[in-house]
Each structure stands twice: as structure tokens, then as C-alpha cells.
Amino acid sequence: MARRRESYGAVLFIDLDNFKTFNDALGHASGDALLSQIAQRLVQRVRAGDTVVRRGGDEFLVVLPDLGDDLALTSYEARRVADKLRDGIAEPIYLGGRQLHVTPSIGITLFPQNGDKPEEVLQHAEVAMYRAKQAGRDGIRFYAPDMQAAAESRLQLQNDLRHALNAGELMLHYQPQIDSLGRMRGVEALLRWQHGKHGMISPAEFIPVAEETGLILSIGHWVLQQACRQIVAWQRAGVNMGSVAVNVSARQFHQADFVTRVERILVETGADPRRLELELTETMLLDNIGEAVDKMQVLRRRGVRFSIDDFGTGYSSLAYLKQLPLDRLKIDQSFVRELTLESKDAAIVRAVLSMAGHLGFEVIAEGVETAAQQQALLELGCTLYQGYHPGRPVAADKLPLHLAP
Numbered sequence: 001m002a003r004r005r006e007s008y009g010a011v012l013f014i015d016l017d018n019f020k021t022f023n024d025a026l027g028h029a030s031g032d033a034l035l036s037q038i039a040q041r042l043v044q045r046v047r048a049g050d051t052v053v054r055r056g057g058d059e060f061l062v063v064l065p066d067l068g069d070d071l072a073l074t075s076y077e078a079r080r081v082a083d084k085l086r087d088g089i090a091e092p093i094y095l096g097g098r099q100l101h102v103t104p105s106i107g108i109t110l111f112p113q114n115g116d117k118p119e120e121v122l123q124h125a126e127v128a129m130y131r132a133k134q135a136g137r138d139g140i141r142f143y144a145p146d147m148q149a150a151a152e153s154r155l156q157l158q159n160d161l162r163h164a165l166n167a168g169e170l171m172l173h174y175q176p177q178i179d180s181l182g183r184m185r186g187v188e189a190l191l192r193w194q195h196g197k198h199g200m201i202s203p204a205e206f207i208p209v210a211e212e213t214g215l216i217l218s219i220g221h222w223v224l225q226q227a228c229r230q231i232v233a234w235q236r237a238g239v240n241m242g243s244v245a246v247n248v249s250a251r252q253f254h255q256a257d258f259v260t261r262v263e264r265i266l267v268e269t270g271a272d273p274r275r276l277e278l279e280l281t282e283t284m285l286l287d288n289i290g291e292a293v294d295k296m297q298v299l300r301r302r303g304v305r306f307s308i309d310d311f312g313t314g315y316s317s318l319a320y321l322k323q324l325p326l327d328r329l330k331i332d333q334s335f336v337r338e339l340t341l342e343s344k345d346a347a348i349v350r351a352v353l354s355m356a357g358h359l360g361f362e363v364i365a366e367g368v369e370t371a372a373q374q375q376a377l378l379e380l381g382c383t384l385y386q387g388y389h390p391g392r393p394v395a396a397d398k399l400p401l402h403l404a405p
Ligand code: C2E
Pocket: 175, 189, 190, 191, 202, 203, 204, 207, 220, 223, 247, 248, 249, 309, 310, 366, 367, 368, 369, 386, 387, 388, 389, 393
């Protein structure tokens, strides 16, 4: 049609963010209901001649066949429709007594400008969608030719990550957590990938890839095993490292058998559960607070500790805080970076400390890079610190053992 009329059209590739998490948490029947509600919203928001398709899973395509013959207007119009669809999806969804917030990542490509073979157009829209996801989800991106190369290297990264575990390229580093007297009170285990060709790759780069592909489940399991083995090694050597904190990803935590998996690892390794701390994030607890509390309570009865990572950056809901069996809040680095006693950050740190105190939680500040920051934190009443100033993440045998109490 576009070729005959010499006009432009657009294809929108819509992928829901974190749908797997919703699906795991809610069950598949509710996941289906969620998809059909979203499909209805899409259909209601396009014109009669447009086409909405469910491509599979949580992926939808919208074809806008005739947007006129002016390229600039076409992109403007396609963007406007994408915004409208995104807003439609973002409206709260009520399912089984819960209120859910779903966001999409949307890729847009124009045709025939960016190719006129159907497969080509679809692939471009998909590549643009991936770019939107990569940019932090809940976004809209237009296809640009250089995205193709980026998409290929991402695919390569996925493949390499699949082999990384077996090839022994993954390892854990440990970052000290110290108190105001300079004693080591615990460590955080941080994943490292020593890639055969590209050298060290940051977890910030490969954890999202691992989550997308589901590889995070086997990687997360390995991390837990590894951390527990390390706990035992320190137990045997007679060093008191305090707690060993392990980051748990949403998909891992939402697994139906998460609790059993952790229990089994504790038994198999012989690690003292009181030495293990699991770091969760606010966002992953909100989806299904009841289930989260249940899981936490079972493990906590065995002695496992829980903390909230990056506290203050998620959907901070005070209602959930009082329900959770927590030990620690980790104040996010964004409140520490420009911290001075007079700053607004100081007001937030004070409020968190006071609230945590009343709720019976410890508070540790993350990303402490300077002595001045640590001093300001101390004056505000925060006595636990993690960051480059107290110590960078290092291999287990490079930790400053003399700081262990
Ligand atoms: P996170 O859990 O908030 O970990 C803290 C991050 O801040 C680490 O980055 C650490 O190296 C960095 N950091 C520590 N002190 C400082 C400081 O003073 N200044 C600055 N600028 N940064 C500091 P890293 O190791 O790159 O990890 C990034 C994120 O990757 C982690 O954030 C965590 O969300 C995730 N991650 C790391 N290991 C694992 C893992 O085993 N499993 C899962 N699911 N996620 C992991």
C-alpha cells in the first residue's frame, strides 16, 4: 500500500517490561488476563485502518499503514501514537485485588524508508525495541541503522554468558562493610565476569542480559553456592567476617522453590545461615508482598538475614516496610554522593535513620567514596559504611583480614 500510494507507514514493536516477573508472581492465568487487558487498551487507542497483533508472549505489533507522504510528519505521528499506547499501558491494571503497573518498551521503524521487505521491517522494529529496553525500559526508540551492529554484539554477549559459567569465567569479589571503629562487620559478594576476549565485564552490563534470557537463575544459584562455600572457608579458618551479603535478582526470588533452593545450598555447604544476608530491592517486593513476607519468614527462622538494596530509589512505599521481616536498609549511593550536613540528602539520611531505628533495622550507607562523606554520615548517626573509601571489592584472599574483629 505504501509503495503504491508513495506514502509512509510505521511498525511499532511493543514488549512489556518485566512481564516474566509478573507472570511468575501472579500465576499464568492472571498473566493471560493481564495480556488481554493490555491488548484491549491497544485496540481502543488506534484508528480503524491500523492493525494490532499479538506476536507471541508479551510482544505486540502495531502497524500504522498510512501516515502520509511527509517523512517528518510521519515520524511525529508514529511517535504520538507510541506515546498514546505507552500511556494506555501505564494506567494501573486491577487484577485479583491487586493494582499493577506495567510499562512497555516500544521500537518504531518507518517503511519503506528503512527497507521494504516485511521481515526486514519487523526486525528493525524489534532491534529498536531492544534499544529502548537497554536504555532503561519504559521508553520509545526509533530504528537507526547503527542499532543493527549493537544488536548483534548483544546477541554475542548472550551466547558468551551462556558459556561463562561452565568455562569458570565468573567469580565473586567481596567488598568490606565497616563500622565507625573501622572493624569489618560484613562483606557484599559482587559478581565478576572475566571474559576471554573482552576482559572484565561489569555486572551492571551483563546482569540485565542474564535476566532477559533466564540465565540469571543458574548464575544466581551458583553465586549463592559460591558465597556459602566462602562462608564455610572463613568459618574453618577461624576468621569472623560478619555477614556475607548476596544480591538476589527478582526472577530468582520469585521462583516457586526459591526458599528450598537456599535451604538446600545451606545444608549442602554447611554454611551458618546467620552469616548469610540476602539483598532484595523494593521493586521486587511490591509485586506480591504477601508471598515475599512468607518466603522471607521461612528463611529468617533459620537465621538468614535480609536487607533492602539501593533503598530510596525504588517505589518507596512505607506501608510495605512495616510488614517486612528485615535486618538492614542500604542507603543508596545517590544520597551519599553529594552529602554534606546542610544538604537535602542529609535530611533524607536523617529520616531513614530515624525510621529504621524505630522499626528495628540497621542502616548501612553505600558508595562511600571519601573520608568527608563517612564523617558526615557518622555525624548524622550512621555507623555502617560500604564504598571505595572503606574498601573496594576484591578477591576473597585480598580482603583486609586484620580488620575482622
Ligand atoms: P549493588 O548491589 O548496589 O552493588 C554496589 C555496586 O556499587 C557495586 O558495583 C560496587 O562495586 C559499587 N560500589 C561500591 N562502592 C562504591 C563507591 O564508593 N563508588 C562507586 N561509584 N561505586 C561503588 P558492581 O559490582 O558493578 O555491581 C553493580 C550491580 O550489579 C550491583 O549493585 C547489583 O545490583 C548487581 N550485581 C552484582 N553482583 C550480583 C549478583 O551476584 N547477583 C545479582 N542478581 N546482581 C548482582
